[in-house]
Amino acid sequence: MSFEFNADEVFEMAEQIERNGAAFYREAADTVTGDPEGRGFLIRLAEMEEDHEGVFSEMRASLTDEQRAATVVDPNDDALDYLRSLADTRVFFQRQIDTSSMWEILKAAIGIEKDSIAFYLGMKDMVSERRGKEKIEAIIREEMEHIRLLSHELMARKGEQG
Template sequence: MFHASEVFAFARAIEQKGQAFYQAMAASARDDKVRKLFQRLALEEGQHILDFDQLASKATPYDPPESYPGEYEAYMQALVDSNVFPKDLHPETLPKQITTDIEALNFAIQFEKDALLFFSGLKNLVSVTETAMIDELLRQERRHLCELHSALQNK
């Protein structure tokens, strides 16, 4: 039996790393518009953490259709490990590695794209009544992606 609560713990960790990343990038941003964008995104990631806590509190064990036992859990774990803030990546140290606003925006764009992929997978783990919350999170992440892309285009 697959436990959706485990995936919500992954999702929460992703949002925590995203929040830490945006806070770190806001502190080191050179352009005021980029700084303000990163500050707002950090706040929104904080709200997403609360949203995932709420979803996790309602989560029940779920048996998703799989080709082999553990397939879906392995898929979600692979998404986390290989894309959305790998385990060895620490958002707080990124300002030393990312030295320009353009690099920060490109990294943030990749983060949001990876998060969208992961959160899309979450929709298969919640009840129909809870998919609305996941849809709203996906909408917000898409908006983040668009805003970051726009900021990059204006650099």
Template sequence: MAYFFKANDVAELAMRIEQKGQAFYLLAADAAENPDAREFFEFFAQEESKHEVFFRELRDRMGNTELPPGSDFEEYTRYVLALIDSHDVFNFDYTEAFNSGDFSFDDAVRTAMRFEKDTILLFSELKTMVPDDDRRIVEACIEEERGHLRMLAEKLKD
């Protein structure tokens, strides 16, 4: 079983989540027939890219900072790994779904909503694993993910 031993590993994971989210949104944009839908998904791809930069800078600042030890560290690490393993962005390749033509705009939005919810939950946990000074960056990303979730939900209502 893999364990996080360095705080920069946490930031690296967050970067991977944002990269995968960006790839999903770019797939959705490419598959969108409606120009408004394409623009909608391209916006989210740009947002994911922006978050990746936040986490890259965080990783670079933290270097090899040790995570604080604790008696429940191993159990907590297993919990975080379970969150990662269950995150939809790591469990399905959406390329085929988009290419099949059976993946509607609403399907893409609902999937994006799951990504955003999973990411909010995971980032909420990860913020406890970064130095105090850097928690504000993770908090800002969580707040933006919440905003994305609200925007996606509104789009389904339209």
């Protein structure tokens, strides 16, 4: 079955991914001992994820009726349930993550952020211009900023690699 998603559906998933990301970074921060700077960095990332959730929520609220309109008849919300399951499992939770060191946490986080971008790129192809494709591009730019920050921190800790 083929679906065309609207921007409203994708923003709902973006909000969930950001909630999942905040939880991941907070849990990772709880495992970091003896590295207050690393713990603080992870907490700041969690706060950024929460801020991004707010940004995406505002962007979602600003969508036009056309951008919110259902694209297919889906009385059981199967398409939305599919997207929700992808957001909940594929981006932040379907992998074993070594939280024994900041180096490993940062490497895993970069991979996770790349997965989220891949998810959004795939979703962008399923959202037409009139349904808000440019809004999905804004999500991708936000996630690319996460990778930049994580990569910078990883390089600053190069001597800590295991």
